[in-house]
Amino acid sequence: MASYSLTVNGEKRTVEVSSDTPLLWVLRDNLGLVGTKYGCGIGQCGACTVHLNGTAVRSCSLPVSSLNNAKITTIEGLSKDGDHPVQQAWIEVDVPQCGYCQAGQIMSASALLAKNPTPSDEQIDTAMNGNICRCGTYHRVKEAIVMASAKLNK
Numbered sequence: 576m577a578s579y580s581l582t583v584n585g586e587k588r589t590v591e592v593s594s595d596t597p598l599l600w601v602l603r604d605n606l607g608l609v610g611t612k613y614g615c616g617i618g619q620c621g622a623c624t625v626h627l628n629g630t631a632v633r634s635c636s637l638p639v640s641s642l643n644n645a646k647i648t649t650i651e652g653l654s655k656d657g658d659h660p661v662q663q664a665w666i667e668v669d670v671p672q673c674g675y676c677q678a679g680q681i682m683s684a685s686a687l688l689a690k691n692p693t694p695s696d697e698q699i700d701t702a703m704n705g706n707i708c709r710c711g712t713y714h715r716v717k718e719a720i721v722m723a724s725a726k727l728n729k
Contacts, residue, residue, distance in 0.1 A: 576591050576592060576593060577591065577592070577593070577594050577640070578590070578591050579591075579592065579601075579639050579640070579642065579643050580643060580644055581601075581639075581642060581643075581644070581645055581647055582644070582645070582646045582647065583602070583606060583608070583647045583648075583649065583652070584608075584647070584648055584649060584651060584652025585652060588606060590605045590606070590639070592605060592639055594638065594639065594640035595638050595640065596638065596639050597634065597635050597636060597637060597638060597639070598625070598634040598635075598637045598638075598639055598642060598647070599611060599613060599623045599634040599635040599637075601639050602625070602634060602647075602649060608649050608651050610649055610650035610651045610678050611623055611624075611625055611634055611649050611650060611678060611679075612675060612676070612678055612679065613635060614635070614675075614676070614679070614707070615635070616635050616636070617635070617636060618633035618635055618636035618637075619633075619705065619707075620676070620679075620705075620706070620707040621633065621676065621679040621680065621683060621705050621706030621707060622675065622676050622678070622679045622707075623635040623679060624678070624679035624680075624682040624683050624706065625647055625648060625649050625650075625682055626646075626647065626648035626682060626685075626686055627642070627645055627646070627647055628645060628646050629646075629648075629686065629689060629690075630686060631682055631683045631686035631687075631702075648682075649678075649682075650678040650681060650682060653681065653682070653685060659681075659685060660688070660723040660726040660727050661681050661684050661685045661688065661719070661720070661723040662681060663723070663726065664719040664720070664722040664723035664726065665677065665681060665719050667719070667722060668715050668718050668719040668722060669715065670712055670715040670716055670718075670719050671712065672708075672710035672711075672712050673709065673710050675709070676706065676707060676708045676709070679706055680703070680706050680708065680716055683702060683703055683706050684702070684703065684716070684719070684720045684723065685723075686702075687699065687702040687703075687720070688720070688723060688724060688727055692724060692727045692728055693724055693728060694720070694724065696717070699717055699720050699721070700717075703716060703717070703720070
């Protein structure tokens with residue numbers, strides 16, 4: 576066991592875990608932040624997406640030992656009241672069906688819009704590639720991203 580210092584959702588946190596513990600399990604099991612979901616365990620489905628220093632990453636395959644002093648944002652830290660433009664657009668477009676993948680989808684979309692507030696359709700497709708939705712809500716996801724982009728650019 577080793578001690579790791581992370582900033583999670585703006586709060587400095589220290590955890591004592593094995594060096595190979597994936598960030599996903601640190602968030603869920605050690606810090607009680609269960610909004611980030613386990614999907615595949617190999618970084619392929621996107622359900623576990625969080626922001627690492629502002630970039631969307633898959634937390635299930637990221638060992639905590641590579642993250643000392645990192646700034647991590649989870650779905651719980653994206654906004655205090657669910658008022659982030661992406662979250663608002665998700666509600667307005669009624670994106671979720673089962674909802675399981677949605678935290679990862681929202682985190683990928685918000686990272687895209689933070690870097691590129693007016694992405695093209697192709698840029699949206701590229702950024703969201705790898706975020707799998709078993710229910711097939713991809714067209715609503717894209718519609719919500721376009722709507723959130725418009726909200727950000729008012």
